[in-house]
Structure formats: structure tokens, C-alpha cells
Amino acid sequence: MTSSTLSKIRVILSILVLILFVSVFVDFRHLIPDKYINAITFIQFVPSGFKLFYIGIIAAAGFIVVLLLTLITGRTYCSFLCPLGILQDVFSRTGGRIKKRFRRFGFKKPHTVLRYGLLAITLIVTLIWGIYFLTLLEPYSIFGRFMTYFLKPVVLILNNFLSGLLGKFDIYTLVNTPVTNFPLLIYAIPSAFLILVVIMSFSRGRLYCNTICPVGTFLGLISKISIFRIKFDEVKCTRCGRCSLACKSSCIDFLNHDVDISRCVDCFNCLKSCPDKALSYGLVTIRKKEIEIDNERRKLIAGSVLLFLGLSNSSSGQNTVVPKPTKASTVRENRKYPVCPPGSTGLANFTKKCIACSLCISVCPNNVLIPSLKEYGISGIMQPRLDYHKSFCTYECIRCLDVCPTGAIMPLALEAKKLTQLGKAVFIKDNCIVNTEKTACGACSESCPTKAVHMVPFEGKLVIPETKDEICIGCGHCEFACPTTPYKAIFVDGNPEHKAAKKPENVQSDKKKPVEFPF
Amino acid sequence: MLSVLIIIYDIKHLTNCEYTTYILHRIIKKKRIFRNLKKGKAIKMKRRDFFKKSIGAGLAAGAAISLGGYDKLWHTTSLPTGFDMVAIMGGKPDSMFDLGIQELGGIGTFVRKGQKVLVKPNIGWDRTPENAANTNPLLVKRIVEHCLRAGASEVYVFDHTCDNWVNCYKNSGIEKYAKDAGAKIVPANSESYYQEVSITGGKILKNAKVHQIVLEADVFINVPVLKDHSSTRMTCCLKNMMGVVWDRGYWHKNNLDQCIADYASYIKKPALNIIDCYNVMTKNGPQGVSKEDIVNMQSMIITTDWVAGDAAAAKMLSLNPSDINYISMAHKMGIGNMNLESLNIKRIKM
Numbered sequence: 001m002t003s004s005t006l007s008k009i010r011v012i013l014s015i016l017v018l019i020l021f022v023s024v025f026v027d028f029r030h031l032i033p034d035k036y037i038n039a040i041t042f043i044q045f046v047p048s049g050f051k052l053f054y055i056g057i058i059a060a061a062g063f064i065v066v067l068l069l070t071l072i073t074g075r076t077y078c079s080f081l082c083p084l085g086i087l088q089d090v091f092s093r094t095g096g097r098i099k100k101r102f103r104r105f106g107f108k109k110p111h112t113v114l115r116y117g118l119l120a121i122t123l124i125v126t127l128i129w130g131i132y133f134l135t136l137l138e139p140y141s142i143f144g145r146f147m148t149y150f151l152k153p154v155v156l157i158l159n160n161f162l163s164g165l166l167g168k169f170d171i172y173t174l175v176n177t178p179v180t181n182f183p184l185l186i187y188a189i190p191s192a193f194l195i196l197v198v199i200m201s202f203s204r205g206r207l208y209c210n211t212i213c214p215v216g217t218f219l220g221l222i223s224k225i226s227i228f229r230i231k232f233d234e235v236k237c238t239r240c241g242r243c244s245l246a247c248k249s250s251c252i253d254f255l256n257h258d259v260d261i262s263r264c265v266d267c268f269n270c271l272k273s274c275p276d277k278a279l280s281y282g283l284v285t286i287r288k289k290e291i292e293i294d295n296e297r298r299k300l301i302a303g304s305v306l307l308f309l310g311l312s313n314s315s316s317g318q319n320t321v322v323p324k325p326t327k328a329s330t331v332r333e334n335r336k337y338p339v340c341p342p343g344s345t346g347l348a349n350f351t352k353k354c355i356a357c358s359l360c361i362s363v364c365p366n367n368v369l370i371p372s373l374k375e376y377g378i379s380g381i382m383q384p385r386l387d388y389h390k391s392f393c394t395y396e397c398i399r400c401l402d403v404c405p406t407g408a409i410m411p412l413a414l415e416a417k418k419l420t421q422l423g424k425a426v427f428i429k430d431n432c433i434v435n436t437e438k439t440a441c442g443a444c445s446e447s448c449p450t451k452a453v454h455m456v457p458f459e460g461k462l463v464i465p466e467t468k469d470e471i472c473i474g475c476g477h478c479e480f481a482c483p484t485t486p487y488k489a490i491f492v493d494g495n496p497e498h499k500a501a502k503k504p505e506n507v508q509s510d511k512k513k514p515v516e517f518p519f
Numbered sequence: 520m521l522s523v524l525i526i527i528y529d530i531k532h533l534t535n536c537e538y539t540t541y542i543l544h545r546i547i548k549k550k551r552i553f554r555n556l557k558k559g560k561a562i563k564m565k566r567r568d569f570f571k572k573s574i575g576a577g578l579a580a581g582a583a584i585s586l587g588g589y590d591k592l593w594h595t596t597s598l599p600t601g602f603d604m605v606a607i608m609g610g611k612p613d614s615m616f617d618l619g620i621q622e623l624g625g626i627g628t629f630v631r632k633g634q635k636v637l638v639k640p641n642i643g644w645d646r647t648p649e650n651a652a653n654t655n656p657l658l659v660k661r662i663v664e665h666c667l668r669a670g671a672s673e674v675y676v677f678d679h680t681c682d683n684w685v686n687c688y689k690n691s692g693i694e695k696y697a698k699d700a701g702a703k704i705v706p707a708n709s710e711s712y713y714q715e716v717s718i719t720g721g722k723i724l725k726n727a728k729v730h731q732i733v734l735e736a737d738v739f740i741n742v743p744v745l746k747d748h749s750s751t752r753m754t755c756c757l758k759n760m761m762g763v764v765w766d767r768g769y770w771h772k773n774n775l776d777q778c779i780a781d782y783a784s785y786i787k788k789p790a791l792n793i794i795d796c797y798n799v800m801t802k803n804g805p806q807g808v809s810k811e812d813i814v815n816m817q818s819m820i821i822t823t824d825w826v827a828g829d830a831a832a833a834k835m836l837s838l839n840p841s842d843i844n845y846i847s848m849a850h851k852m853g854i855g856n857m858n859l860e861s862l863n864i865k866r867i868k869m
Contacts, residue, residue, distance in 0.1 A: 176708070395645065440775045441750060455750055484772070506803070517608065518834040519864070
């Protein structure tokens with residue numbers, strides 16, 4: 001295989017992967033079936049790693065595949081499969097196109113302390129305290145958030161503009177889809193990372209992947225023993241330095257004929273750039289590198305200890321996963337716990353496993369899932385919760401359960417989901433229209449899919465809602481439908497641990513088919 | 520960072536592209552007026568056309584209200600065949616409609632060649648047809664077919680659903696059946712499809728945001744399904760109108776019964792109400808819990824007077840029409856007649 005073919009294959013495949021990922025996240029018409037979404041996300045390293053850790057080998061085929069792939073071919077994952085990596089290539093290429101001087105490629109020394117330090121901290125924090133540090137840095141979820149928070153609204157606005165135009169001509173193939181607004185503060189973290197990633201990739205290619213990204217660093221460690229790698233033919237090489245300038249990872253030291261394999265993402269651009277065909281991708285040839293590794297190890301330990309000391313204080317204060325109940329006021333909704341998605345079994349389990357990639361937020365047909373701000377505690381920022389003031393969890397749907405790549409939301413059969421109690425409806429009589437205005441309403445009862453909220457006789461002809469806890473599934477349709485403001489007259493208080501709801505009982509109607517017209 | 524936040528803030532304001540659509544609308548409107556002015560008599564022609572249409576479709580409501588006391592007038596609006604209402608029993612939804620509409624002189628009495636027709640079923644819930652939470656899809660299909668055969672230029676079908684609209688349209692079967700018959704399925708999921716109108720006859724409900732198709736259509740056919748209802752006791756013709764407005768919460772908040780009656784006084788009334796009583800949800804309405812709630816009544820009521828239609832439908836559920844607040848309110852406001860004894864009803868058993 002010639003060198004330029006390899007690089008072409010890389011470009012084509014990675015563009016394909018990027019298109020797939022982008023379409024999964026911005027598919028607001030929900031055209032892509034869940035099983036295809038799973039097929040696309042299963043190979044993502046950290047999500048499938050979580051499945052390995054919490055569920056077992058079978059569910060985590062993707063993780064094993066990536067490990068093996070890295071052992072054999074090096075960090076091909078970063079170039080072919082990581083959506084954030086590919087996105088950075090796009091940025092980097094655009095940067096190069098706009099202005100040549102943006103690009104500052106060429107061999108650079110690795111930021112050894114920083115990258116291994118960050119990896120160590122991520123690992124330690126994740127193993128001991130919780131997932132939040134990984135959530136911040138993990139490339140797949142960063143990419144997911146970029147798509148859900150930034151690209152999807154843009155696509156929706158375009159779509160709404162076009163659908164408005166087409167609507168004037170009586171064409172309704174495009175449907176106006178309102179953009180879901182998240183709390184403004186939520187955008188801060190993805191915005192910061194977007195700026196960071198854009199700046200880093202514009203000028204320095206894969207700098208983010210080789211300094212900050214914990215997955216990149218981890219795979220870099222493994223790729224040090226990979227079988228296939230980029231090699232120099234020292235006889236052919238004229239030391240022109242073109243390869244070094246073409247290298248996005250700044251890892252080719254052409255003067256010493258050395259490629260830093262831990263940073264090389266196998267983009268194959270160097271192969272293409274070499275006029276003398278001195279570079280090739282093939283089976284490893286053993287070289288001695290003993291001393292250098294030793295040095296790196298020393299730096300690694302020192303760095304991680306330093307960074308760890310510096311940052312451990314801030315992370316130890318974030319232990320409270322479940323927020324404490326707030327003080328009750330007579331008509332304010334006294335929500336003790338937020339509501340987390342069905343299939344997540346409970347708050348503790350959910351906040352432990354969710355990396356806030358926001359895929360569920362994107363696929364939710366009802367837009368009830370929104371990133372939390374502080375409902376799960378500060379550490380659970382951006383993890384999705386169900387916001388019943390915005391929407392409700394529709395009865396006949398298990399989409400978020402089907403697509404979750406980490407297993408934070410476990411799949412359930414539709415019938416089982418319909419009997420999972422996420423929370424309980426709580427009725428506040430003092431807020432209710434029927435009580436305060438003495439007029440009929442019943443919006444809550446009308447929307448209840450199980451009739452856990454039913455109407456009982458009140459004053460005169462009026463009927464007033466009453467709740468039946470054991471058949472309530474906490475879908476929040478009642479809360480959503482309740483017309484009172486600012487506080488609802490009925491709201492769902494989350495269950496910290498999801499419970500099983502009873503199946504609503506029903507008896508045959510006593511009315512008979514009329515034989516004669518009753519009028 | 521700041522600029523990004525500002526952009527996001529802007530996006531929040533442009534959510535539905537309301538502004539762009541608004542501007543476009545203004546441009547298109549201006550052009551239209553300009554063109555009409557050039558032609559001179561174009562506007563007059565249109566107005567005459569409108570009156571012809573409205574008389575043809577039995578929509579003399581505006582004039583009637585201005586004369587005062589619609590209660591006395593409504594007798595004169597009976598149909599060419601002399602019937603105010605046709606009730607059919609004992610068949611499938613489509614064959615009952617075929618028979619019933621024939622008694623009223625065919626759909627051509629209401630739909631003229633080249634007219635735009637709105638068929639408004641109840642598609643409120645994400646339930647399958649056998650659960651009868653939505654209008655029977657077979658009936659919707661047959662109505663659309665009749666309209667197109669009568670020469671309708673376009674037949675629109677939509678509902679502002681309570682559940683997720685995509686699932687409602689799909690799982691109710693109505694999307695597929697209506698499309699197969701040649702109707703145009705219109706979304707109603709976003710506020711941008713609605714336009715503010717004033718309801719002059721309303722006591723509480725003075726304004727409402729109404730779906731643009733209601734305003735555009737020449738003929739409006741209401742196709743509710745009869746169901747039990749948790750708070751208003753039953754839902755049928757009048758309550759089906761909650762699916763053409765955007766802000767239902769306002770109705771719930773401000774005397775639901777009165778708002779339902781108020782909206783019925785709005786000028787764009789259905790020319791025909793076709794009540795699906797094939798499978799009737801007799802309890803746990805309007806969504807139903809399981810099939811135990813359903814009674815297979817195999818009936819249908821077709822009428823031009825929707826208050827009378829609701830009164831007859833109430834009797835199908837063995838309720839007294841005067842016990843349903845919004846029916847008596849609408850009767851008192853002169854929207855229709857709930858006294859079934861004074862009506863000329865054709866009853867057919869198949």
C-alpha cells in the first residue's frame with residue numbers, strides 16, 4: 001500500500017465517522033433508529049470502559065476493540081474513531097487554509113508533566129470520588145456537548161427559517177422545531193472548552209489530544225508497545241524536515257530520526273509529505289530507549305503528585321451527589337430530589353456513571369431532558385435531569401434508555417419502563433385552580449397516562465385532583481400540564497431510588513352498546 | 520467567552536425564528552396589497568367571493584351575531600335535505616359516513632370545487648386506534664376522500680396534540696390513513712404556526728392564538744371522537760377546538776367551561792361536525808387506561824349544529840346535556856341548540 005493511499009483512507013473514513021456522529025447528535029427529527037446510534041457509539045473508549053467496569057465484558061466489546069487496535073496499530077483510534085479528534089483535524093485544516101502562519105507545527109517536546117499529571121488526576125479522582133473530572137475532559141462527551149449545545153440550535157434555527165419559508169408555499173416537509181433553551185450558566189463549561197479546543201487545534205494541531213485529553217495520554221502509553229508504527233528509513237532520509245512540518249502532533253524529530261510514538265495519532269500526513277519515501281508505516285523495529293523512559297517516569301510521578309496536591313482540595317469538597325432538601329414554603333413546590341431518567345435506577349447510580357455526553361438530551365423526542373445546573377450537586381453539573389416545567393417523559397418511549405453509551409441509563413423493556421416510578425406526584429391544593437377559582441380544570445388528570453391523578457367530587461359539580469402513589473410513575477405530565485404559575489399545583493418529587501409502580505387496575509365499563517338512539 | 524454567551528442569549532430570543540417569519544410575512548402581505556391595488560377591483564371580488572363561500576358552507580354566523588339573538592335564527596340554517604342532524608348506527612366508521620353524508624346531500628353541499636378544506640380530528644394522545652383516544656383513522660380517511668372527490672383543492676389535517684406530536688400522528692394511524700387518502704398533514708407543534716385572533720363573542724376568552732390553517736381554509740370540518748373527560752365530564756365537538764389553539768393553559772386557568780363555550784362563538788365555525796362514536800371511551804377519559812374503558816357503540820352523528828351534536832353525544836354517554844356546563848353555556852350564548860326535541864333528526868340503523 002502506498003503512503004498516500006493510507007492517508008486518503010484515513011481522511012475518508014474519519015470524515016465518514018464525523019458525519020455519523022454529527023448526524024446522531026443533531027438528528028432533531030429522530031430519523032436514526034436507536035440500534036444504529038448504538039452501533040456508532042459502542043466503540044467510544046470511555047463510555048464502553050464504563051460498561052466494562054459496571055456491566056461486564058460482553059457489553060464492553062468496544063473498549064476491548066479499541067485496546068487491541070491500539071496495541072496493534074497505535075493511536076489510530078484518535079484519528080479514525082474519536083469524533084473530537086476528527087473535529088480538531090477539521091479545525092486545524094481550516095486554520096491552515098485561512099492563514100499559513102496559524103500553523104506552528106514542527107517538532108516540539110512533549111508536555112510530559114502536564115499530560116501524565118492530568119491522566120493520573122483523572123484516574124484517581126474518578127476511582128476515589130466520582131466521575132466529574134473525567135466528564136470534563138473526556139473527548140467523546142466534550143464532542144457530544146459541542147453538538148447538543150452549539151450545533152443543534154444552529155441547525156434548528158436554519159431548519160425553522162426554511163420551514164417558515166416553505167410553509168408560505170404550503171409545504172410542510174420541514175417542521176418548525178422550537179430550540180430548547182438550557183440555563184445560561186450551563187453553557188459556560190462547553191464554551192470554555194470550545195474556545196480551548198479551537199485555539200489549540202487552529203495553531204497546533206493535536207495539542208489538546210497530546211496534553212489534556214486523558215484518553216489520548218492513556219492510549220499513548222499503550223501505543224508505546226504497539227506493533228505497527230511510523231518508521232524512518234535512515235538511509236533514504238535527507239533530513240529535509242517536511243515530515244516534521246506536516247505533523248499535527250509535533251512528534252517527529254527528523255534530526256534524530258525519531259518519532260514520539262506516544263503522541264503519534266497515525267494520521268499518515270508525514271508519509272504523504274516525504275519526497276524520498278523515507279517514512280513508512282509498518283511492523284516495529286526494536287530500538288533502545290531505556291534511559292528516556294526512565295526519565296519520563298520520574299517526571300510523571302513528580303508531576304502527578306504536584307498536580308494532585310494542588311487540585312485535591314477543590315475536588316474533596318464535592319462529595320454531596322444528592323442535594324439536601326430545601327425548606328418548605330406553603331405553596332412553593334417542595335422538590336426534595338431531582339428526577340433522573342428511567343433505567344438509571346436512582347440518583348446515586350446515575351450520577352456515578354453519567355459522563356454528560358448529552359446524547360440522551362439530543363435524542364429525547366420530548367426535550368424533557370436538560371443538563372442540570374446544581375440539582376445533582378455541583379459535581380453533577382451538565383448531567384441530564386428531567387425538567388417537568390419544560391416538558392414531560394412520554395409514556396410510550398424508551399429512547400434515552402436505548403442509546404446511553406455508558407450504562408448510566410440501562411435499557412429496559414417498554415413495559416418495564418411504564419412501571420418504573422421515577423418520582424411521585426404531589427398535589428398542592430392551595431395552588432389548584434379548582435380550589436382557588438372554583439372553576440373546572442383537570443389538566444393534570446387528563447394528561448395522566450395511568451390515572452394516578454384522578455378527579456374526585458369537590459364543591460357542587462366541581463371535581464378536584466387526587467393522587468394515587470402506588471400507580472404513579474412520575475412521568476411529570478401532570479406537572480407540565482398544570483396551568484398555574486409560578487408554582488405548579490401538582491409536581492413530581494423525584495425518588496432517590498427508583499421504585500416499581502403497580503400496574504393500574506381497570507374494570508370493564510358498565511355502559512352497554514345502545515340498541516336504540518338515546519335521543 | 521463573553522461573545523459566545525451573547526450569541527447564545529440572542530439565540531434564545533430568535534428561538535422560533537419568529538422575527539424572520541414576521542418580516543417575511545410583512546413583505547408578502549405588502550406585495551399582495553400592492554398587487555390588489557393595481558388591479559383595482561380585486562379586493563371587492565374577494566369580499567363577494569367570501570360571502571358566497573360562507574353562505575354556501577353555512578357560515579352565516581358573523582351576520583347572525585350582528586343581528587342579535589342567534590337563538591331564534593338558527594332554525595333557518597337547516598340543510599337542503601331538511602335534516603339538522605343525521606345519526607347512524609350499526610356499521611363501520613367509513614360505511615356509516617358514506618350513508619350519513621348521503622342523507623345530507625353529499626359532501627358537495629359543504630365543499631365546493633377548488634376550496635381548501637380543513638379536516639380536524641382529535642389526535643391528542645399517543646394511543647393506538649383500538650384505544651379510541653383519537654378519532655378513528657378510517658373515518659378521517661373516508662372524509663378526506665369525499666372532500667377530494669367533491670373537488671377540494673387541498674385537504675389539511677392537523678391537531679395540537681397533548682402527547683409528543685410525532686408519536687400521536689403516527690400511532691393514531693391518522694397520519695398514514697389521511698396521507699393515503701391524499702390529505703396534507705400539517706404540524707401544529709410550534710407557536711409559529713398560530714396567529715392571534717380576537718373572539719368578539721367571548722365572555723372570558725377574548726383572544727386566542729389559532730392555527731393558521733383554520734384561518735386559511737375555506738371549509739372547516741370538525742371530526743371529534745366522543746370520550747369521557749375527567750373534568751368537563753365529556754369531550755366532543757366544542758372541546759375538540761382546544762386542538763386548534765396554542766395556549767390551552769389559559770383555558771384551564773380561566774374557567775375551562777366558559778372558555779370552551781367562548782371559543783365556539785368564534786367566526787370560523789365548522790361547516791360540518793362528524794362525531795365518531797364507533798368506539799367510545801366511557802371512563803378514564805380523555806386518555807383511557809386500557810381497553811376496558813371502551814364500549815363499541817358503532818355509531819356516528821353528523822350535524823351542522825355543534826351544540827346539538829354535543830347534546831346528542833352526551834346522551835350516548837347517558838349524560839344529561841344540561842349537566843355539561845359548556846353545553847348549556849353555549850346554548851345560552853346562542854351558539855346552537857341543545858334541545859334535541861326541536862331538531863329534525865334522521866336516524867338510520869344499518
